[in-house]
Amino acid sequence: MDQTSPITADDLAAARKDFLAERANVVAKNAVSSSGLRAAARVPERVAANTTTFDVEVSQGERTDQERSGRCWMFASLNTMRYRVIKKYNLKTFELSQAYPLFWDKLEKSNWFFENVLDTLDEPLDGRLVSYLLTDPVGDGGQWDMFKALVKKYGVAPKEAMPETACSRNTHELDKYLTRYLRGAAKRLRESHAAGVGAADLSQMRKEMVGDVYHLLVTCLGEPPQSFSARVRDRDDKLALSGTFTPQEFFAEAVGMELDDYVSLISAPTADKPFGHVYTVDRLGNVVEAGGVRYLNLPPDELKRVAIAQLKDNLPVWFGCDVDQSYVRDEGIMDVAALDVDGLLGFDVEGCMDKAERLDYGESAMTHAMVLEGVNLDEKGAPTLWKVENSWGKDHGRNGFDTLSDPWFDEYVYQVVVDKRYLTDDERRTYETAEPTHLAPWDPMGSLARVR
Template identity: 80%
Template sequence: MEKNVQAVTSEDLAAASEAFRAERANLVAKNAVSSKGIRAAARVPEAVAKSALGFDVEVPQGDRCDQERSGRCWMFASLNTMRFRTIKKYNLKTFELSQAYPLFWDKLEKSNWFLGNVLDTLDEPVDGRLVSFLLADPIGDGGQWDMFKSLVRKYGVCPKEAMPETACSRNTREMDSYLTRYLRGCACRLRRAHEAGVGADDLASMRREMMGEVYQLLATCLGEPPASFEVRLRDKDDKLALSGTFTPQEFFAEAVGMELDDYVSLISAPTADKPFGHAYTVSRLGNVEEDGGVRYLNLPVSELKRCAMEQLADGLPVWFGCDVAQSYLSDEGIMDTAALDVDALFGFPVEGCMDRAERLEFGESLMTHAMVLEGVRLGADGAPELWKVENSWGKDHGRNGFDTISDAWFDEYVYQVVVDKKYLTDEERHVFETEEARVLAPWDPMGSLARTR
């Protein structure tokens, strides 16, 4: 097919320049944006004022947590939903579960998952889309709720004091870089061995040796995870509320007591290839090999809101995933489609050039960050107007570590919530529990991992 060449001519440029300079609004916008930046110039103060704190339903938490320079938002969000139960059960002022502990096991399990995928694709071309995808980011910091659930089921949790942060957990870049390099080298060795005729048993032996070296690298960076630890928790009145020696699994059962399998992932992807009302999984996405991958139920966003509101009303926070950078005043902690009028600033649709489905389909949007819903403000009709969010960027972010989400922003950019399956309708629950999941490609936007910092 002959290429349709249409060059940008000097006449085109002259016409565009003349049109730009003819509009006073363009000149004002140019001065504002070039001096302060796009978002600062597009900020709408009247909309910002509507995001003032004040909620009809609110679930109090402990002190703000900080993932620092790591992509562990999904871990922090998961642990924050779990620590809430510990704080409430023992009447604590605040409490924090170790985030370095699941980080160690996630890197270890992702490494094993990656090597399994390498062995499963030995006959695929190394420059093909599948192998290229697998090699691109084998052990990145990001994750999904189902992946965290698998880690807790296998390894439990521990207090932060039992496995504190290290330089490599606070800033994972170096550790990730060297582990990624090592694993790509492992992929090379396994494929070269296969090409030389090495059998499956010997390849499996190579894999076990590689995993021993992965453990060594992680232990060097993060320290070894505790097999058991001493616990002494004191309540708000300084009375001893819990003491003893626990394994991580025992501590989870005693101090958290969350029924992991009761909590399910709901997504809302209104694209033609994902009809609502069906279960989905993502090919080759996971971490703990023996626990399988992820499982979602795709529903309209109104259903995600309903379930989240019902869980909040019952006094429990809600894990959720979103595209955090969109229409976001980060310093003020405000996510609101009305708070930034970028389209008026430029004079034509930029943010408004695609709808939710089109943004997913054409690579403009996907889940990038996980946080916790802790409250909701309701209108006179009982519908949600504003959502309170616990972020994991420390107490100095937003408003004492909190963000807010307008309901309109929820409609556009929230893609996933994790709720107790009791909030599903009978039909929804039946589909989630019994339907064979439809398999999405590894690079599908619903396979994105929450990882933003």
């Protein structure tokens, strides 16, 4: 454009006249300014359609609470694992320590960050790549493949073996000071390289920096147990499990999940990601020796098919979504028809882009991980409504769980994790053998579940 277009007094007068000409605009103004946009846009009939009874349902224990942290992906992962413990030992409820993987994730992410810093020493500091790496080097967020890597290396522990601390319940201070340290460490590594320090000395600096991070984490979270005594009583108050375990031994004995059988499926309908192909995201991960992430991109109906199959086998399903879209949060309802924002405003806001366009233009990405634990099916076996286990405590939603309408699934669910036995032969072969297409670090499929 060759000329500027300032807003003129005539433009403002026309806009005001147009607004006041419609009675509905004035009513909307009064309602929204008094109660908020979402509250005024709430459609009670659609809210009422979200039932609390389900055709297929997995019975979990008491609801968990991530409190003021972005550990949703850890809670969702541990909730799929604790279900196996509850089922195996006939327990009323059970909870695995969420502080334990938090400790190791922060340590491993710090080492992953140093790895990337050393790999980009000659990249410009103000270039997109280094700027991206420095933006959020050790935030709370993550994805399933990253959690799998932590469990394979470090195992799991009962909550009593490593309980919550002030810094795990509210990770703001931990993240703030650890991030500052890591950025300072990146500065030292880059400046040392520019001054001619060799690779061996830089590697030694890195080891000392990892030691500093360990020191900070123990100070904030306590030292993770190398072994612990565990005693678990069943519904009849009989001792169902007793002994001393390392975290790896406890995972093998109590959880017994074949982690490598569980694969990550995404649904991203953008032009650069054809369905039926495998993808990875550059520089996304935590445990260096485990590598990064691996996805198979499929249409939403395929994600639903495998999720239903796993639920019917009485196993919950980890999934990632853009939780804040079309969400009646207090009531725990994810439904594209539950909020009529466009009808309230009189023009398209929520309806101005489709799913692919929202991804391409930065309007949507995976922000939160939860667990599917139920589904309603119509007479043809197609899903209509999903039951969701959240990690915001028992007072959220309806006794701690949410509901998710099937049209909402189409629009805002981006990832599910299922046993690969539910894939078709072609899908399984592609996932296991295809060379992945590499996505840029800032691709929306590289977003981390982190909503607090």
